[in-house]
Amino acid sequence: TRERGLSPAFAGLVLTVSALSWTAASWYRGRPNQPFSHAVFLQAGMVAIVLGIVTAALTLNENVPVVVGILGWGLTGLGMGTVFPTLSVLVLEYSERDEQGANSSALQLSDSLSTATVLAVGGSLFAALEPHSAVTAYLVAFGLPALLALLGVQAGRRTTPSSL
Numbered sequence: 001t002r003e004r005g006l007s008p009a010f011a012g013l014v015l016t017v018s019a020l021s022w023t024a025a026s027w028y029r030g031r032p033n034q035p036f037s038h039a040v041f042l043q044a045g046m047v048a049i050v051l052g053i054v055t056a057a058l059t060l061n062e063n064v065p066v067v068v069g070i071l072g073w074g075l076t077g078l079g080m081g082t083v084f085p086t087l088s089v090l091v092l093e094y095s096e097r098d099e100q101g102a103n104s105s106a107l108q109l110s111d112s113l114s115t116a117t118v119l120a121v122g123g124s125l126f127a128a129l130e131p132h133s134a135v136t137a138y139l140v141a142f143g144l145p146a147l148l149a150l151l152g153v154q155a156g157r158r159t160t161p162s163s164l
Helices: 008-029 038-060 066-094 097-129 134-156
Strands: none
Touching (some): 008 066
């Protein structure tokens, strides 16, 4: 709203598109008879997150239409909706039966703690950089989750169909 002069309602469209694409991907992952392995879905979801963030970051150039950012966050939502249920399934598949509860709890705890930590670090960096250069602040805000998603792509490669 501040950088592009969008109304709050139009800016909220970004969140709506992201939420709908996340929901659709999660719904799809819950369907039986999936055509690919969990490892393929995990890696594809992480790649979608990276590509979505990069696409959304393109809107830092004011010549790039806002709709590109909306599509980018939609792609990121698809990735998130693919990754989250896949991770839950993989945690259960890799866990011994008597460890499934503890490991599922650990997954939820690590999700909450990592989200809070990345938001705190990213928000602090943004607040520190924004008075000096808004573009730099936004690049860091986009770059931090993109870097983490790239690490997720690498980690996802360790989860291969042969290792399941």
